[in-house]
Amino acid sequence: MLKHLKEQDGLNVLDIGPTSPTNINFITNLGHSCFMSDTVHEALTGSWQLPPGEENGEPGFDVKGFFEQNLNFAGRQFDVVLLWTTLDYLPEKLVPDFVKHLHGAVKPGGRILAIFHSKTTGQDTGLCRYHLTDSENIELQETAPHPILRVYTNRSIEKLFSKFSNYRFFLAKDNLYEVIITR
Helix, strand or coil, X not given: XXXXXXXXXXXXXXXXXXXXHHHHHHHHHCCCEEEEECHHHHHHHCCCEEEECCCCCCEEECHHHHHHHHCCCCCCCEEEEEEECHHHHCCCCCHXXXXXXXXXXXXXXXXXXXXXXXXXXXXXXXXXXXXXCCCCCCEEEECCCCCCCCCCCHHHHHHHCCCCCEXXXXXXXXXXXXXXXXX
């Protein structure tokens, strides 16, 4: 993804995670525009949970209201999305609609960098702010003590992103794996 960011000019980049001034500076210094959205914190602490439904007694989630307030791109589409570990922390009821919403916000041929945890507990499972660097390494800074809500398998990621055209999986350090998803 770093190579792609360095080789292209004037990309629209969506960074989904705790706001990182480092990323804003890095992305804009490469000549790209940057849009930020801290969806995990807002989804977990905002007033988006709905009372249990009559059908199954489980709490719901105000998906439409959440998107209008947190992921309203005003028709803007993105060439690159830095999704980080966002899906590991979002409420289950939000995830499928979140990915569908992303599909509409990513230009055809656009790319998503997503990172997933391989375990739900232990070291390196806290919600982090990810900082881009000029090397292959990404710096992590732990932010909020939100628990991981689920771990995805390769198959569940492929199913979740089935409307996208391509997936490339990479094993990373610290019980993480990276996926580059192309629309």
